[in-house]
Amino acid sequence: MLRVGLSGGIGSGKSTVAGRLAEHGAVVVDADLLAREVVAPGTAGLAEVVAAFGGDVVDSDGVLDRGALAARVFSDDSARATLNGITHPRIAARTAEVIAAAPADAVVVHDVPLLVENGLAPMYHLVLIVDAAPDVRVERLVGRGLAEEDARRRIAKQASDAERRAVADVWLDNSGTPDRVLSVVDELWADRLVPYEANIRLGRYASGPPKVVPYDPTWPEQAARVAARISLVAGDRRIEHIGSTSVPGLAAKDVLDFQLGVSSLEEADSLAPALAAAGFPNCGPLTDTARHGELAEWTKRVHAGADPKRRVHLHVRVEGGPGWEWALRFRDWLRRDAVARQEYRDLKLDLARQHAGDAHGQAYNQAKEPWMVAATARMDAFYRDGQTS
Structure with missing residues (x-):
């Protein structure tokens, strides 16, 4: 319904x-x-x-x-x-x-x-x-x-x-x-x-090829609406708008990414039926690419939006865990580092052109990975050097 x-x-x-x-x-x-x-x-x-x-x-x-x-x-x-x-x-x-x-x-x-x-x-x-x-x-x-x-x-x-x-x-x-x-x-x-x-x-979700578009100034408003729906289902749990659409001025795939904080993956699983009924069906258990630490610590649950005209990815992660922290740090780094933001923009536009026929974006994501590895080291140095203002 x-x-x-x-x-x-x-x-x-x-x-x-x-x-x-x-x-x-x-x-x-x-x-x-x-x-x-x-x-x-x-x-x-x-x-x-x-x-x-x-x-x-x-x-x-x-x-x-x-x-x-x-x-x-x-x-x-x-x-x-x-x-x-x-x-x-x-x-x-x-x-x-x-x-x-x-x-x-x-x-x-x-x-x-x-x-x-x-x-x-x-x-x-x-x-x-x-x-x-x-x-x-x-x-x-x-x-x-x-x-x-x-x-x-x-x-x-x-x-x-x-x-x-x-x-x-x-x-x-x-x-x-x-x-x-x-x-x-x-x-x-x-x-x-x-x-x-x-x-x-x-129980289906909207998907599509990795088409990167110019920054849309209405993305924050759209994200606020989606976050309010998730919040109604998830109660007082923390919700963060992450990913490229959360970085002002950054070109991105027209997909709103969120992460929802839970205390455990068992808690994440208990929320799955209500999230699905709210329009965010479960895509199954997945693992983030581990940037630091043990692979098992990067396991998450992923839901996606069912609205064919508003794609949404919802990453349900243990709040404070390595995947949760990395997503926030990466977002905030791109917001603050104009050079990195421009590099990432150019890379995404180039890879989106190369992989325009990639229906689910897998080849696009794989091709992006070498830059992400190098970017993580740069991001760590950025925070280590105290460049957070």
Whole structure:
């Protein structure tokens, strides 16, 4: 099962995207609909709302007057917290029920208006954010009957574009006509969502040839999103963004490398099922190339990302062990030593051209090894000489 979080500001046209995904076969869980369901006439949720806010928040038929309730809580943080305390647990419980009832091979799209505001992004394999220019959003809201001043006030109360971009794996611009965003959604479904779901269900990970690309300044932001998902599964264990994508300005394969610290490899094995369910299937026990010490000390577990459009390698190592320390030292050395960084960049670009047909990068890695051996000696000298500032 693939869990997709869908959100966007009021008036962005999120429902257009949700509807198209449903047409493709996605199981759409609409948080707004569930919010209405848990306070429907006769429910315990509605009774608790009335007890908290009074009988004037229901109409003569006993139906919640959402406008009257909104007027009470919109500008009152305490009242809004009270309402959220009544409805959110009930919505969460119903959401869990609906998702549990979905088929094992489903693409579940959770349509959540306050996904960003409530910090829910790490719960999903992928987050889609629908956006539109502010004036377009205001025009749409006015067309629904809101006064312009009210529309702008509601937009200002929600998450900012910067906050939404920080969690967005996919940014869908819906400022134009519906057909434009719908064509993007069609492509997204076929090229990413469907294969992503299959990869998770079948325990497969994304791979490809060693294509080295120029440094992407968005890699740190992408890494932060992936790290948040790993952290949710791994608890308080230490996660580090390592490898070439963690070195500013360095050309690299478009693969985000992380290491996750554990106290033992047995602990690493215990985390494997949860990591796989989160989109990082196990690639098996592997051994790092030993740079110092006994080979057995460099054993690790490796997971890789199932997302076909965002390759990830996750190295699960004993924290403080030789493999863990070497990865951090190498990253930090390249960050500080401009000459070494340039050499490594040139080497990677040259070897990537030579081994463009190497499907899994094995020949590329072997050809890189002599430089890595020499680089380790240089790195050790760098730290030994105290050049760490």
